[in-house]
Structures are given as structure tokens and as C-alpha cells.
Amino acid sequence: MLGKRREAGRSSRLHVLGTASLKAARGHCGELLTLVKRFPNMLEDGRRQAKMLDVIDLTLEFHDHLIPETVVEHLNLHMDEGDIVGLVGESGSGKSMTALAVAGLLRRHDMKKTGQIVFQGKELLSCPRKELRALQGDEIGIVFQEPMTSLNPVYRIGWQVEESLRIHRPAMGKDERRQHAMEMLSAVELADPERIYASYPHQISGGQRQRVMIAAAMICAPKLLIADEPTTALDVTVQLQIVKLLMKLNRERKTAVLFISHDLSLVKRLCTRIVVMKDGRIVEQGSMQDIFYHPQEDYTQKLIAAIPRCVKKPTATNA
Ligand SMILES: Nc1ncnc2c1ncn2[C@@H]1O[C@H](COP(=O)(O)OP(=O)(O)OP(=O)(O)O)[C@@H](O)[C@H]1O
Numbered sequence: 001m002l003g004k005r006r007e008a009g010r011s012s013r014l015h016v017l018g019t020a021s022l023k024a025a026r027g028h029c030g031e032l033l034t035l036v037k038r039f040p041n042m043l044e045d046g047r048r049q050a051k052m053l054d055v056i057d058l059t060l061e062f063h064d065h066l067i068p069e070t071v072v073e074h075l076n077l078h079m080d081e082g083d084i085v086g087l088v089g090e091s092g093s094g095k096s097m098t099a100l101a102v103a104g105l106l107r108r109h110d111m112k113k114t115g116q117i118v119f120q121g122k123e124l125l126s127c128p129r130k131e132l133r134a135l136q137g138d139e140i141g142i143v144f145q146e147p148m149t150s151l152n153p154v155y156r157i158g159w160q161v162e163e164s165l166r167i168h169r170p171a172m173g174k175d176e177r178r179q180h181a182m183e184m185l186s187a188v189e190l191a192d193p194e195r196i197y198a199s200y201p202h203q204i205s206g207g208q209r210q211r212v213m214i215a216a217a218m219i220c221a222p223k224l225l226i227a228d229e230p231t232t233a234l235d236v237t238v239q240l241q242i243v244k245l246l247m248k249l250n251r252e253r254k255t256a257v258l259f260i261s262h263d264l265s266l267v268k269r270l271c272t273r274i275v276v277m278k279d280g281r282i283v284e285q286g287s288m289q290d291i292f293y294h295p296q297e298d299y300t301q302k303l304i305a306a307i308p309r310c311v312k313k314p315t316a317t318n319a
């Protein structure tokens with residue numbers, strides 16, 4: 001009897017609990033619907049969190065003159081793991097400013113930065129300097145246009161390639177660091193890595209210096225490599241070699257590359273997605289095929305029309 005009553009009590013409690021949970025669940029659904037109605041971008045924002053890099057409504061203004069200068073305006077771009085995105089546009093369009101902001105290198109007090117740069121779930125614009133430093137060189141690697149100014153002339157190449165390891169892998173011993181550096185110098189296809197390791201920057205060529213810069217940027221296996229005009233100072237054949245090297249590193253190490261260049265023919269070879277900028281704004285973005293074969297905007301069409309084409313000299317047979 002007592003057992004039956006206990007059983008009945010439990011089942012009615014379960015029933016009450018079930019009804020209460022159901023009511024609560026209905027309540028939560030209602031709240032969720034209200035939230036979605038109030039903030040229609042909420043679901044989109046939820047999906048955005050999954051991206052490796054998500055730049056949301058980024059605006060950068062210089063306040064170092066009487067009149068503020070907006071150099072990047074309402075910029076939105078995203079990158080997934082292993083993407084190769086090309087950032088193109090005329091000189092002064094804001095490509096480098098965007099790259100510096102993503103790398104967390106725009107820490108000037110006379111600059112106003114609004115929007116968000118979310119890298120692997122972390123917002124970088126509001127991130128404390130210490131946390132940014134932990135990312136730079138480790139999760140985010142950077143290669144600039146001019147390797148001679150990026151490399152320190154008084155230190156040997158080996159020492160400079162190992163720099164990120166000394167900062168981010170303090171427990172690593174000297175021999176292991178050297179081994180890593182030698183492996184990375186070989187990975188960027190430098191012949192005779194022993195000699196390069198022991199050389200000073202002025203003792204190697206421009207193309208070799210750029211490979212060294214890529215090795216230094218890649219030594220901690222970053223998730224994102226930002227390459228700002230990495231080939232501009234090089235001759236055409238070396239430019240192509242560097243692009244092929246970036247493709248190889250992206251394929252083998254799954255490193256995403258944000259490739260900034262004036263040279264649309266290189267961008268076409270390397271990038272799967274392209275973002276076109278003008279006057280600090282994105283004019284158009286899309287897949288390589290869309291941008292090169294079906295450009296929608298006048299500006300993109302003009303940029304593509306301006307790519308120099310190789311015209312064969314007429315010969316007796318094809319004239
Ligand atoms: N230190 C600075 N103070 C004020 N304005 C600046 C500063 N540095 C750059 N700018 C301005 O920011 C704008 C964007 O410059 P940015 O260097 O991003 O151009 P870019 O697209 O990289 O050009 P390029 O292809 O020539 O490298 C330019 O109008 C430039 O004049």
C-alpha cells in the first residue's frame with residue numbers, strides 16, 4: 001500500500017516536474033524568439049564565432065591632424081582555417097592599415113578604432129597588450145614588403161629566425177631551437193641553410209631575405225600569415241617562386257594567408273578569395289573566379305583590365 005502511494009507520489013512529482021520543465025522550455029523558446037526578432041543578426045553572429053578571423057564593421061580614423069582622416073571604413077571580412085585571401089586595391093586604399101589592425105600593430109593613441117576583429121574567438125581591438133603579444137609571432141605571423149628593413153643588420157639570420165621561439169617557447173633549449181630554425185630554412189627552400197643561418201642579412205640576396213622573413217614568421221606554425229606586399233621588391237621570377245612557396249606552406253601546414261598585393265596576376269595564381277578595396281572601403285569581394293571572370297563593379301573591372309598581358313610577337317607563321 002505504502003509502496004503504491006510512494007510510486008503514485010513519484011509519478012505525480014515527475015508529472016509536475018515534466019509540466020514545469022515544459023513550461024520553462026516554452027518560456028525559453030519565447031524569449032529566444034523575442035531575442036531573434038529584436039536582434040536579427042544574432043544567429044549570423046553565432047555562426048561568425050566559428051570563423052578563424054572575423055573583421056566586423058572595422059573603422060580606423062587618424063586623429064593626428066585638425067580634421068580626422070578615416071583610412072578604413074565599415075570593413076567586413078572573414079577567413080576560415082587554411083584560406084588564402086587576397087587584399088587588392090590602389091595605393092592608399094587602406095590595405096596595410098587593415099593588415100596592421102588585424103596583426104594588433106595599430107596601438108597608436110591618436111587613432112580611433114571601432115568595430116571588432118575576432119581571431120579564434122578573441123576580440124583583438126579591446127585585447128590587453130600582453131595578450132596581443134602572446135598571439136603575435138605565435139598564432140599570427142607577419143611578413144612585410146621590405147625584408148632589409150624588417151631584418152636587423154647586426155644580428156645573424158639564425159638568431160633572427162629563432163626570435164619567436166625565444167619569446168613563445170621559452171622552455172625550448174638552444175639546440176632544439178637551432179634544429180627548428182634549420183628545418184624552417186629548408187622548408188622555405190633555401191639551399192645551404194647552414195650558411196644562411198650563420199650569415200648577416202647583407203650577405204644574402206633580396207629573394208633569400210624574403211624567404212628568411214617567411215621562415216621567421218612561420219617558425220611557431222601560426223594559424224594566420226599576413227603577407228603585406230611580400231614580393232613587391234623582387235624581380236618577376238623570384239616573385240613567382242615566393243608565391244609558389246606560400247602555396248606550398250599553406251597546403252602542407254594549413255596556414256591561412258592574407259596576401260596583400262598590387263599585382264593582380266600573382267593574386268589570381270595564389271588566392272581562392274579576393275577582397276577589392278578603394279578609399280578605405282570594400283568595393284567587392286568574392287571567389288577568385290567571380291572577381292576575375294565576372295567582376296560586378298566598375299572599379300574591379302578597371303583593375304582587371306589594367307593587368308599587363310603578355311602579347312606574343314608576330315612571327316612569319318602566326319602573323
Ligand atoms: N601614419 C599615418 N598618419 C596618417 N595617415 C596615414 C598614416 N599612414 C597611412 N595613412 C593613410 O592611410 C591611408 C591608407 O594607407 P595604407 O598604407 O593602408 O594604404 P595601402 O592600401 O597599403 O597602400 P600601398 O598599396 O601604397 O601600400 C592612406 O591614405 C594613407 O595616407
Ligand SMILES: [Mg+2]
Pocket residue numbers: 095096097228
Ligand atoms: Mg601598403
